[in-house]
Amino acid sequence: MSGQAAYPAFAGIEDRIDAIAVDGGSEPVRAAAELLAIGEHVLESWVRARGETPTDARKEGFRLLALHRQGARGEPSFNACRETCRELVYHYNLLALEPDHPDTGHRLTLAAMIARHLLLFVGGKLEVAGLGEFCCSSRPLRAVGH
Amino acid sequence: MVDVTDKAKKYRSVGYYPGCALEGTGNGYDVSTRAIAKKLGLGLRDVSNWNCCGAMEVKNVDPKIQTYLSARVLSQAVNEDRMDVVMAPCNGCYHNLKKAEYDLAHDPKSVEVVDKLSAKAGHKAYKAGEAETIHALDWLKEAIGEDGLRERTNGKLAGLKIANYYGCMYVRPRHIFPEKDKGPGSESTSQPHFMDDLLAAAGAENVSFPLKTACCGGAHTLSDSDTSTKLVLNILQAAEASGAEVIATECPTCHTGLEMHQVRAEKRFGKKTNVKVLYFTQLLGLALGIGPRALGIHTNISDSMDLIIEKRLT
Numbered sequence: 001m002s003g004q005a006a007y008p009a010f011a012g013i014e015d016r017i018d019a020i021a022v023d024g025g026s027e028p029v030r031a032a033a034e035l036l037a038i039g040e041h042v043l044e045s046w047v048r049a050r051g052e053t054p055t056d057a058r059k060e061g062f063r064l065l066a067l068h069r070q071g072a073r074g075e076p077s078f079n080a081c082r083e084t085c086r087e088l089v090y091h092y093n094l095l096a097l098e099p100d101h102p103d104t105g106h107r108l109t110l111a112a113m114i115a116r117h118l119l120l121f122v123g124g125k126l127e128v129a130g131l132g133e134f135c136c137s138s139r140p141l142r143a144v145g146h
Numbered sequence: 147m148v149d150v151t152d153k154a155k156k157y158r159s160v161g162y163y164p165g166c167a168l169e170g171t172g173n174g175y176d177v178s179t180r181a182i183a184k185k186l187g188l189g190l191r192d193v194s195n196w197n198c199c200g201a202m203e204v205k206n207v208d209p210k211i212q213t214y215l216s217a218r219v220l221s222q223a224v225n226e227d228r229m230d231v232v233m234a235p236c237n238g239c240y241h242n243l244k245k246a247e248y249d250l251a252h253d254p255k256s257v258e259v260v261d262k263l264s265a266k267a268g269h270k271a272y273k274a275g276e277a278e279t280i281h282a283l284d285w286l287k288e289a290i291g292e293d294g295l296r297e298r299t300n301g302k303l304a305g306l307k308i309a310n311y312y313g314c315m316y317v318r319p320r321h322i323f324p325e326k327d328k329g330p331g332s333e334s335t336s337q338p339h340f341m342d343d344l345l346a347a348a349g350a351e352n353v354s355f356p357l358k359t360a361c362c363g364g365a366h367t368l369s370d371s372d373t374s375t376k377l378v379l380n381i382l383q384a385a386e387a388s389g390a391e392v393i394a395t396e397c398p399t400c401h402t403g404l405e406m407h408q409v410r411a412e413k414r415f416g417k418k419t420n421v422k423v424l425y426f427t428q429l430l431g432l433a434l435g436i437g438p439r440a441l442g443i444h445t446n447i448s449d450s451m452d453l454i455i456e457k458r459l460t
Binding site: 081 | 336356358370381387
């Protein structure tokens with residue numbers, strides 16, 4: 001599925017996530033940090049596409065969660081990735097705090113899948129609807145000029 | 147605050163709003179919901195002459211019309227059928243009815259539009275608070291509960307590893323679900339667990355599944371099928387990586403999406419997954435000793451019969 005990211009600016013990131021899932025086990029803390037950074041990059045892209053400057057603030061110690069809150073402001077359907085962001089943070093914590101845990105390989109696999117989900121969800125929203133709402137908590141398209 | 151035992155009594159007989167999906171692609175959900183109600187001695191009475199809840203399409207054109215359509219369903223239930231509880235198994239219907247309830251309680255403009263359109267349509271306008279909308283999970287959790295299921299199922303689902311998938315509509319947005327996040331016994335919007343609780347009571351082993359409320363890509367299905375397929379594939383693969391043999395669903399849109407894109411993922415991307423997809427009502431039905439056909443399992447796209455036979459669930 002390489003190079004088929006829904007949003008062109010995200011091309012290559014899926015491949016990188018796959019590579020981290022395969023090769024990251026030897027350095028789980030670094031791999032976890034890179035997955036978290038990918039999540040931040042994805043949300044930064046969403047925030048920038050809305051014409052805003054991505055926040056450097058942290059929520060509960062994580063910039064990813066602050067970026068999600070910023071990205072969801074006025075966009076109810078963006079909350080569909082709220083728990084995905086929280087799961088990414090949770091798996092980052094598991095990997096960073098217990099790198100020698102016997103489940104580290106499994107945790108890294110899941111963390112990569114969570115990061116991929118965030119990428120696909122946000123990429124899909126950016127590509128398909130521009131910045132229009134299409135989802136079930138949506139605002140009327142005509143209200144935002146579509 | 148309603149006492150738990152009062153709720154159990156209140157929910158033993160409820161109004162049933164199947165919605166459009168359960169009459170079509172989600173037929174197995176409808177059939178299995180009715181089958182377990184019968185088996186458990188719970189009363190389900192269909193809301194008469196119901197209409198579409200407004201789904202997502204109407205909301206995109208005019209959200210007030212969606213509010214009216216959902217309010218009209220509630221008006222039928224209250225004013226024509228004398229119901230005080232409406233159970234909606236579909237996440238979309240449940241979400242929209244709850245949203246209409248919220249809008250009518252908080253937005254005078256919504257009240258004005260609903261009053262005007264109701265008068266034009268010749269029926270009584272629904273007023274906030276006249277009925278309670280609940281999901282099928284609330285219904286079973288309160289009316290039967292884990293203890294009730296435990297007694298009736300004797301751990302029939304033991305050895306079955308399940309990933310519970312709630313989708314994004316069941317808990318979102320939080321403000322339209324004032325009864326959730328109220329501590330022990332209530333549902334959580336960040337870590338929903340009612341489906342986990344019910345299936346565990348029937349003996350199932352719930353796996354830790356990180357994408358239980360993640361987007362299924364339902365809204366992308368027609369506009370960008372590849373993104374939908376990739377989102378679903380990721381959910382299916384995450385469920386398998388979590389050790390699940392089955393994904394339990396409680397939303398017809400998610401369920402159909404998981405099934406359709408499981409097939410498409412193999413055709414389009416050459417990615418085959420083997421995890422089965424069943425409605426939680428079908429799984430509870432099997433646990434209660436109801437046959438697969440009576441639960442509409444043969445109408446699912448995902449063929450689960452091998453697993454059902456292997457696990458001696460029939």
